[in-house]
Amino acid sequence: MVDKASEALLYAAERGCLQGVKAALKAGADIDYAQPDNEVTGKGTALFIASYFRHTDIMTLLIRKGASMTKRTTMFASAPLHGAVTYEGKTDALELLFRHGATLDIRDCYQRTPLMLACMFGYVDTVRKLIQLGARVDLKDTGPTTAQMYCEKAEEGGNCSRAQKETMVKLIQEARLRCCNPTCGKPGDRSTLKLCGQCKLTRYCSRDCQKQHWTVGHKKSCGHDGYSEPSPLKKLWTSGRIFDFMTYVVPETS
Numbered sequence: 001m002v003d004k005a006s007e008a009l010l011y012a013a014e015r016g017c018l019q020g021v022k023a024a025l026k027a028g029a030d031i032d033y034a035q036p037d038n039e040v041t042g043k044g045t046a047l048f049i050a051s052y053f054r055h056t057d058i059m060t061l062l063i064r065k066g067a068s069m070t071k072r073t074t075m076f077a078s079a080p081l082h083g084a085v086t087y088e089g090k091t092d093a094l095e096l097l098f099r100h101g102a103t104l105d106i107r108d109c110y111q112r113t114p115l116m117l118a119c120m121f122g123y124v125d126t127v128r129k130l131i132q133l134g135a136r137v138d139l140k141d142t143g144p145t146t147a148q149m150y151c152e153k154a155e156e157g158g159n160c161s162r163a164q165k166e167t168m169v170k171l172i173q174e175a176r177l178r179c180c181n182p183t184c185g186k187p188g189d190r191s192t193l194k195l196c197g198q199c200k201l202t203r204y205c206s207r208d209c210q211k212q213h214w215t216v217g218h219k220k221s222c223g224h225d226g227y228s229e230p231s232p233l234k235k236l237w238t239s240g241r242i243f244d245f246m247t248y249v250v251p252e253t254s
């Protein structure tokens with residue numbers, strides 16, 4: 001049976017109708033529902049769709065109501081943050097997700113990060129923002145292709161000019177690792193920043209920053225940002241006991 005309220009939620013999220021989103025949630029919509037056959041939005045949740053269309057008022061409401069930051073589309077296993085990088089120079093949606101604990105280097109089914117997508121599209125300002133926030137530039141997808149290689153491809157494919165590509169490559173080459181606590185963002189390197197012992201994807205300058213990021217949302221994302229089969233630890237991650245074994249691992253090895 002079609003879940004009318006949940007379908008209405010997606011419809012309202014796509015059209016940017018905040019009242020419609022509120023009404024659908026009130027009518028019992030599943031906040032993380034994804035349509036099985038919507039090609040436009042890649043079969044994503046309301047948060048993915050709102051991120052994709054940059055309806056930040058709706059995103060704020062959905063996040064406040066507990067929408068998942070890590071539930072993927074069925075098409076490319078894209079997370080909301082992957083959806084939010086599809087506009088050049090408009091970084092409000094991605095910054096909003098980041099402030100609420102989204103992991104910058106979340107992977108899709110090809111192990112692509114949001115930064116790789118922004119490079120692929122040739123979106124210089126979006127690349128700049130992701131790097132400012134601390135996105136990692138050294139990761140590879142299943143290609144294996146790096147963010148810098150995606151910049152080369154963007155120029156070859158006509159997605160950006162040579163000058164734009166050169167700007168993106170320069171940003172990548174000068175990038176520094178940063179503390180993943182959105183209110184900190186202190187630059188550092190592999191010897192000074194320490195990884196979350198659980199997901200080994202987020203890094204912090206201090207224990208306090210790790211705790212703050214945990215509170216603003218990492219507790220919901222930790223362990224769900226990589227794209228692979230669930231590990232046996234998954235039960236523990238969701239049991240709320242996770243802080244017991246969140247330990248630092250130094251130096252980063254990858």
Ligand SMILES: [Zn+2]
Nearest residue numbers: 179184205209
């Ligand atoms: Zn910090």
Ligand SMILES: [Zn+2]
Nearest residue numbers: 196198199222
């Ligand atoms: Zn983690």
